[in-house]
Amino acid sequence: MTRLRRNPRGERAAKAVAGGARIRFDLAARAEDRGRPRRDPRAESAELLIGGHARPRLDRSGAAGAAPSSVEETAPTAPKIAVVESPAFLIAVVPDALGERLSQHDRQLFGAARMLAGADGAVVALVAGEVEGLASAGADRIVAIGEPGYDPEGRAAAIAGALSSLGLRYVLFPETSDGGDVARRLAVLSGEPLFSDVEQFSATSVSRAARGRRVEQRAASKRLMTVAADAVAAYAGPEREARPEPVAPAAPIKRAILDARRITADPATTPLTVADFVVSAGNGVTDLALFRRLAEALGATPGASRMLCDAGLMPRESQVGASGSVLTATCYFALGIAGAPQHLQGVAGCEHVVAVNTDLHAAMIERAGLAIVADAQDVMQALIAALKEEGA
Amino acid sequence: MKIVVLLSAGLHPVSGQSILPKVEAQALRLALALGEARGRHAGPTAFPASDALGHGLPHLVHVEIPAEADPVPALVATLEADQPDLILAGRRGQGGDETGLAPYAVASRLGMALVSDAIAVERGEADGTVIVHQALPKGARRRLVVRLPAVVTVHPDAPAPRAFAYGVARRGIVETRLAPPGLPAAERLEERPYRRRPKLMRSAPACGSASERLAAAMGATSSGVANVMVNPTPEEAARAILAHLRAIGVLPPKAA
Numbered sequence: 001m002t003r004l005r006r007n008p009r010g011e012r013a014a015k016a017v018a019g020g021a022r023i024r025f026d027l028a029a030r031a032e033d034r035g036r037p038r039r040d041p042r043a044e045s046a047e048l049l050i051g052g053h054a055r056p057r058l059d060r061s062g063a064a065g066a067a068p069s070s071v072e073e074t075a076p077t078a079p080k081i082a083v084v085e086s087p088a089f090l091i092a093v094v095p096d097a098l099g100e101r102l103s104q105h106d107r108q109l110f111g112a113a114r115m116l117a118g119a120d121g122a123v124v125a126l127v128a129g130e131v132e133g134l135a136s137a138g139a140d141r142i143v144a145i146g147e148p149g150y151d152p153e154g155r156a157a158a159i160a161g162a163l164s165s166l167g168l169r170y171v172l173f174p175e176t177s178d179g180g181d182v183a184r185r186l187a188v189l190s191g192e193p194l195f196s197d198v199e200q201f202s203a204t205s206v207s208r209a210a211r212g213r214r215v216e217q218r219a220a221s222k223r224l225m226t227v228a229a230d231a232v233a234a235y236a237g238p239e240r241e242a243r244p245e246p247v248a249p250a251a252p253i254k255r256a257i258l259d260a261r262r263i264t265a266d267p268a269t270t271p272l273t274v275a276d277f278v279v280s281a282g283n284g285v286t287d288l289a290l291f292r293r294l295a296e297a298l299g300a301t302p303g304a305s306r307m308l309c310d311a312g313l314m315p316r317e318s319q320v321g322a323s324g325s326v327l328t329a330t331c332y333f334a335l336g337i338a339g340a341p342q343h344l345q346g347v348a349g350c351e352h353v354v355a356v357n358t359d360l361h362a363a364m365i366e367r368a369g370l371a372i373v374a375d376a377q378d379v380m381q382a383l384i385a386a387l388k389e390e391g392a
Numbered sequence: 393m394k395i396v397v398l399l400s401a402g403l404h405p406v407s408g409q410s411i412l413p414k415v416e417a418q419a420l421r422l423a424l425a426l427g428e429a430r431g432r433h434a435g436p437t438a439f440p441a442s443d444a445l446g447h448g449l450p451h452l453v454h455v456e457i458p459a460e461a462d463p464v465p466a467l468v469a470t471l472e473a474d475q476p477d478l479i480l481a482g483r484r485g486q487g488g489d490e491t492g493l494a495p496y497a498v499a500s501r502l503g504m505a506l507v508s509d510a511i512a513v514e515r516g517e518a519d520g521t522v523i524v525h526q527a528l529p530k531g532a533r534r535r536l537v538v539r540l541p542a543v544v545t546v547h548p549d550a551p552a553p554r555a556f557a558y559g560v561a562r563r564g565i566v567e568t569r570l571a572p573p574g575l576p577a578a579e580r581l582e583e584r585p586y587r588r589r590p591k592l593m594r595s596a597p598a599c600g601s602a603s604e605r606l607a608a609a610m611g612a613t614s615s616g617v618a619n620v621m622v623n624p625t626p627e628e629a630a631r632a633i634l635a636h637l638r639a640i641g642v643l644p645p646k647a648a
Contacts, residue, residue, distance in 0.1 A: 180508075217582065219582065257539075265530060274530055372620075378626040
């Protein structure tokens, strides 16, 4: 920064008063072109005042002065949708979508597909039935393959049809029991190479463990790939179009699976490590009979904190935490649990946490997606009453 | 019912010793509960598949192939002659490429149906069918009625294998056959020693600050702070909890 060099003689000369025999100066006069203008802080703050408040409040964000331009800015903040109008090639994803919802693993698969697609390609979701959240997961197109329900033979035949009719460059499956099953059926049906259980995924190459995890095999991306969980990050960009595409119905095939019936897990006997919904009691729960009734009414697997297991009030198998079971549940419902670090380690894998505790500053309240600061006994009573009322 | 169990030469997950994979010993138990079963193994030596004799297998056919050869054509060649009704296999053969493709390839070449991840197999009510209980994630099950002939792969949640008995192992028979000539070699991929890599942080934001990523790794979510109800009435709390549980899909929607 360069500052203008002062010229004291010139300043003084500018203040000279003309006329008179002696040289006279008006030192109070301000030179017009000199320095910065004097600030008037009172006038400035009066401009920033916002009306409608008992106490004077100032808006220092700068929005008050620029009110007309802010209207122009709000218009383009509507959610932007990325569109690939005429894709150069197609990458297909076959999500499991159990219960018409995408799992975290399915979303990671879309992340992998977007990595392969780049800017020119489009990601096609091959789904059976209506699946929610495909646009935000990163799908440009949606192609229906059959009806929802267990039909791996029909699904493999439909994908084999789409493979040739849509000219799919790659097809990605999750390495789960259902996704891996369909992928392998498709591999033998179509004769395409399959690279299963990908653990390292990049846009050009993939690698997997083999021979009892002694070696890892690496290859360029194959046409069919099954991707392990947590190998790729999920897609985090703007929402995609998710445009439904028509596809010819697959030819009927002869099925050897004559009947399939799903038997839901019995929550009372499911091990905690695989349970989907766990309701857990801590030191804040005094009426354990009520707690067991609630677990039964909600259809949840009962768990407990170390305090209750040490006291012998709940079986040791039901202990949640570092020295008990580490959960993989979708939802964890903590009643009267403050949340010791060791307990929170056991809950780290849970997608949603609901907590009821009397202490607002408990760690479990901080971790929870829905936190209720209240006594657990009263809430349990009210929950059982509400469930009974709905059932009646 | 003719039952065949496919056996592979696995490696112990910790020591790396050659062993019979546990899931194949479990498959053998399911097979023996249905009737008399025979074993089938393609590889350079009968060991460690011959350990299955100790778990109750009376007869093992060992098809001798070089270590680097593809076992599927050799297995298919010997199975075509036998025409089994039911073939049981592990979820994934071990010790080789471990792609899990072999049972599918065998089923396709022999024109048999395939069902994956069984934890129980029983005879069906109609003739020529079996009932297969399939393991699903989160402790759920699926009951399937399957037309024979079929290949069934077994899930690790199946009942534990029968105990190994030395006397039974001595009485079992191993029949070694030479593979038919002209088998194609398996495709070789670029290999290097396995290296463990850091795990992806599941809930970490792709481009967050260091403190955001640390918070994500510890399981705290930024959305978690928003929804706190302080001293609501129990009824209000119950309604909020039920609505939240329905919104995330763990509780079935309200009936009517």
